Amino acid sequence: xxxxxxxxxxxxxxxxxxxxxxxxxxxxxxxxxxxxxxxxxxxxxxxxxxxxxxxxxxxxxxxxxxxxxxxxxxxxxxxxxxxxxxxxxxxxxxxxxxxxxxxxxxxxxxxxxxxxxxxxxxxxxxxxxxxxxxxxxxxxxxxxxxxxxxxxxxxxxxxxxxxxxxxxxxxxxxxxxxxxxxxxxxxxxxxxxxxxxxxxxxx
Amino acid sequence: xxxxxxxxxxxxxxxxxxxxxxxxxxxxxxxxxxxxxxxxxxxxxxxxxxxxxxxxxxxxxxxxxxxxxxxxxxxxxxxxxxxxxxxxxxxxxxxxxxxxxxxxxxxxxxxxxxxxxxxxxxxxxxxxxxxxxxxxxxxxxxxxxxxxxxxxxxxxxxxxxxxxxxxxxxxxxxxxxxxxxxxxxxxxxxxxxxxxxxxxxxx
Numbered sequence: 001x002x003x004x005x006x007x008x009x010x011x012x013x014x015x016x017x018x019x020x021x022x023x024x025x026x027x028x029x030x031x032x033x034x035x036x037x038x039x040x041x042x043x044x045x046x047x048x049x050x051x052x053x054x055x056x057x058x059x060x061x062x063x064x065x066x067x068x069x070x071x072x073x074x075x076x077x078x079x080x081x082x083x084x085x086x087x088x089x090x091x092x093x094x095x096x097x098x099x100x101x102x103x104x105x106x107x108x109x110x111x112x113x114x115x116x117x118x119x120x121x122x123x124x125x126x127x128x129x130x131x132x133x134x135x136x137x138x139x140x141x142x143x144x145x146x147x148x149x150x151x152x153x154x155x156x157x158x159x160x161x162x163x164x165x166x167x168x169x170x171x172x173x174x175x176x177x178x179x180x181x182x183x184x185x186x187x188x189x190x191x192x193x194x195x196x197x198x199x200x201x202x203x
Numbered sequence: 204x205x206x207x208x209x210x211x212x213x214x215x216x217x218x219x220x221x222x223x224x225x226x227x228x229x230x231x232x233x234x235x236x237x238x239x240x241x242x243x244x245x246x247x248x249x250x251x252x253x254x255x256x257x258x259x260x261x262x263x264x265x266x267x268x269x270x271x272x273x274x275x276x277x278x279x280x281x282x283x284x285x286x287x288x289x290x291x292x293x294x295x296x297x298x299x300x301x302x303x304x305x306x307x308x309x310x311x312x313x314x315x316x317x318x319x320x321x322x323x324x325x326x327x328x329x330x331x332x333x334x335x336x337x338x339x340x341x342x343x344x345x346x347x348x349x350x351x352x353x354x355x356x357x358x359x360x361x362x363x364x365x366x367x368x369x370x371x372x373x374x375x376x377x378x379x380x381x382x383x384x385x386x387x388x389x390x391x392x393x394x395x396x397x398x399x400x401x402x403x404x405x406x
Binding site for chain 2: 048061062067069082086092093132
């Protein structure tokens with residue numbers, strides 16, 4: 001079994017998807033959380049000057065989604081066919097768009113512009129993306145996003161929706177299938193065990 | 204052989220990578236271009252209200268990267284192992300970050316802000332991304348980004364840099380391996396023929 005080390009800051013952020021995949025697969029990994037001073041030293045050793053990074057037997061790899069895809073293939077979370085993988089990728093890409101829309105609104109520096117963006121985000125974009133996700137669950141009909149078992153798509157959605165719900169409580173009330181999916185994934189034995197001991201962080 | 208129908212606006216944009224993959228693989232496809240009212244009527248039938256979409260034997264799929272990944276798997280452009288695929292995904296994800304930086308600048312409507320962003324873009328971001336690509340090519344040393352044959356990574360980079368290179372030729376001069384790579388991919392007979400016959404568009 002390869003030796004895995006996840007390197008990121010001491011928050012959920014962009015690394016949590018990777019940690020959840022390891023947890024679900026029951027695969028041990030070193031969860032290395034760095035402080036800003038360490039980051040300055042570590043940065044030049046990473047492929048693109050960014051974290052999260054994954055070390056596999058000492059070799060360093062970058063980019064959250066590249067890492068997530070690799071682990072999903074290793075741990076059988078990528079479906080059975082290329083078309084399954086296409087459906088999984090569709091959802092992971094959709095979540096990336098949802099995340100980008102979220103960051104665009106929340107990181108705007110101009111206060112007036114930020115207020116406008118946040119209003120548009122809450123009133124238009126959140127319902128739009130949640131509508132797509134609800135529709136995908138309805139169409140697939142199994143309680144999972146792709147096929148009839150847990151895939152990378154379910155974990156990626158769970159991770160994003162967890163954060164969304166933390167920041168906008170009650171937002172899932174009109175999206176019952178997403179709400180049910182969140183509870184379903186959180187109750188999977190390995191995920192539940194991981195979440196039970198997960199240290200709370202602001203994000 | 205499946206029947207492929209690609210629908211996008213009348214430009215390169217986010218669909219061009221898909222056209223390049225199909226062209227490289229020698230695979231015929233229906234290159235459907237829409238706009239205005241035709242798009243407005245078509246939009247509700249798409250998975251996420253966006254283009255490009257690819258219909259494979261009548262089933263519609265969205266998200267350009269998801270589609271590109273599937274076609275790369277179908278046509279042997281995804282490497283030979285999970286670690287090859289990982290390295291390809293790293294490059295593709297890096298290019299998505301570069302693409303976001305490009306669209307942020309070129310999409311800015313406020314002329315004063317655009318000029319400000321353009322300065323930062325050409326002086327910091329372009330050298331950063333081209334520097335990373337140069338480093339990757341140097342490390343791999345085959346002239347391709349992953350392994351010794353053209354993969355999805357090479358086509359993705361070629362596509363994104365094609366237009367930028369014409370706008371920022373003097374910046375590109377400083378990155379000989381990246382420049383060489385553009386020429387290498389551009390000289391592949393089917394790519395060369397396709398680009399020579401390609402209708403010029405503003406995007």
